[in-house]
């Protein structure tokens with residue numbers, strides 16, 4: 465029995481890692497945001513899981529044994545990369561009991577069990593949205609298994625992970641034995657946790673630098689410093705959640721590699737912009753998540769057509785707060801329902817700051833990597849990236865700039881030996897691509913008009929990926 469099982473496991477692993485054929489994508493327009501190059505009537509030669517050659521039709525010498533796929537009229541881009549997701553969260557209403565405790569309606573244990581059981585489906589929804597790589601910037605130790613499962617699953621994005629969040633605040637409601645968030649009170653405890661995680665080779669160490677009256681910026685700063693020092697010693701990169709300007713400044717001064725959200729409390733100042741430039745810190749804006757919690761609670765959620773079509777139907781159904789049983793509605797949701805206009809106005813004010821900050825930092829040459837924070841309440845795994853594109857456009861980024869943030873910049877944030885092979889359509893890169901029906905450079909909304917997705921050298925017609 466065990467023999468049969470292990471053979472099966474091995475053959476599945478091979479299936480995911482070893483595409484068999486050579487493919488030639490001919491006649492499409494290649495858009496390579498890394499250097500802004502556009503190649504009409506291109507020939508992209510794929511050998512196994514790697515891009516071997518990118519030429520014009522006149523120059524190309526397609527391999528004799530290659531399967532030719534006609535891409536005339538199509539637009540070929542590197543696969544999208546979402547640099548901020550959480551697989552331990554579904555995107556549904558019951559996924560953050562520390563924010564709204566709905567255990568009386570649906571026990572959190574049940575929610576987590578569903579999250580784990582439906583992981584392959586969640587992977588497929590990312591791929592359906594053209595997302596061929598993601599960074600999970602924090603969760604339980606189980607995240608390391610998520611990374612492994614994704615690497616063994618064909619219809620899945622490549623996954624980089626952080627594990628437990630080193631936090632300024634406690635979140636006991638999320639602790640069912642493998643807590644995602646760990647409050648750390650001293651620098652030594654911070655170093656200890658980094659040393660405990662290091663053998664599992666996390667792609668990032670994650671710090672949750674949450675500021676409150678009880679936890680001002682300076683109180684947690686020595687822990688941030690110690691954690692970054694210890695991570696450097698283990699050659700690990702550090703991602704920091706810091707949405708207040710002063711916390712973000714402290715994190716970058718201490719050496720953070722990645723800020724995982726926009727600054728939302730005030731406009732960034734010149735000193736901060738110069739600091740980001742000088743340190744080469746990357747920023748992931750996660751604009752979409754800033755509207756989704758509060759809009760969900762106020763029953764003002766406006767999911768995009770992409771989210772409604774490619775998101776999980778069960779997750780989306782859970783977001784209807786009017787279906788909660790009477791008497792079991794948490795005060796945070798009741799308050800939002802009582803005054804939805806005020807909620808929408810606060811979202812508008814947040815965007816007024818966040819969108820302006822994105823434009824300022826981008827114009828200054830700070831590296832921006834696209835990310836959604838998918839998995840949080842109302843932020844749908846996979847297609848929420850298209851709402852993120854809309855908001856980046858509202859901030860004033862051009863389609864080419866948005867695509868660069870989503871491919872080559874995001875590949876740098878993915879990092880490691882895999883990251884250097886992602887994010888561009890160039891010889892030697894991994895064959896992860898999106899094939900579109902329309903030109904996204906004319907309108908970024910067309911980035912969701914997906915004809916097919918190529919992952920690891922395998923071409924998936926869009927309709928075949930997720931139900």
Ligand SMILES: [Zn+2]
Nearest residue numbers: 548550601837
């Ligand atoms: Zn997050």
